[in-house]
Amino acid sequence: MRAPVHEDASRTVTAIYRTLEEQIVRGLLPPSARLPAERQLSELFATTRITLREALGQLESQGLIYREERRGWFVSPPRVVYNPLVRSHFHAMVTEQGRVPSTELLSARLIPANSSVCELLALPALTGVYQIRRTRRIDGRLVLYVEHYLTPAFFPGLLDNDLTHSLTDLYAQKYGIHYGRVRFDIRPTALQAEAALALKVATGSLALHITRLKRDQRGQLIDCDLEFWRHDAIHVSVDVPD
Known part of the structure; x- marks a missing residue:
């Protein structure tokens, strides 16, 4: 029996979060680096923009990334x-x-x-x-x-x-x-x-x-x-x- 859609989305959010978090912590995505556009990220993770944005929002709330209006998402520099x-x-x-x-x-x-x-x-x-x-x-x-x-x-x-x-x-x-x-x-x-x-x-x-x-x-x-x-x-x- 297939898992409910909301459970699939939750797993995807967690997977996106963990992938980006690991690459930020390990320095593969360095401070101030610009993330790919949301369209590219959603294609990379084979998900919707809504699901992607939930993961990005969680990373933002943890202070790992930030967003600038009309410029996109960036890795947060050290505080x-x-x-x-x-x-x-x-x-x-x-x-x-x-x-x-x-x-x-x-x-x-x-x-x-x-x-x-x-x-x-x-x-x-x-x-x-x-x-x-x-x-x-x-x-x-x-x-x-x-x-x-x-x-x-x-x-x-x-x-x-x-x-x-x-x-x-x-x-x-x-x-x-x-x-x-x-x-x-x-x-x-x-x-x-x-x-x-x-x-x-x-x-x-x-x-x-x-x-x-x-x-x-x-x-x-x-x-x-x-x-x-x-x-x-x-x-x-x-x-x-x-």
Whole structure:
């Protein structure tokens, strides 16, 4: 008696997953390598596109491959290690791990703070804040979309500066401001349209959402960052000292 169709499809999904996983782990499909087109893969495994996509989706959820809109599927590069306890910034963190960072400025403007930002920065209603929107790459790959919200009183003339480099360094060099206490909130999420568009992925793609709320050396709330990382690009690791 022939097995039900759904059981056959499940076996095929498992076979595709294991084949691609093995070739990725053994380096036959190296980091950043582009996979063959879905049509070619479905022909290779003698299956339908629907079954193939289920297997690819499972590989994506494990962080082994990723998809870019209109470009196809790629093998995920190694993750960068992110330690919230280390006082650093994106460019320094990535460079120290032997990778190449870059930042693109999407927009920088003064806007009325929305209710969430007012709550985070303890601001009254209808307060203006600087909003800086940026994307960041590692080895040329888009991995992070971030929105920075800053209290203008601490940073006069900030928008006239080059905002493609470290804001941490800019704060220290131009304003004499250094970070004191920093609060991190980390949770998994699905990307909404704006962040997904910036990262060139489908809306609803998996991501890691990190909110960083920062005080200066005098304990004053100065800014907050809303970071949206591709889930396969980052490994959060915290080594708590004795």
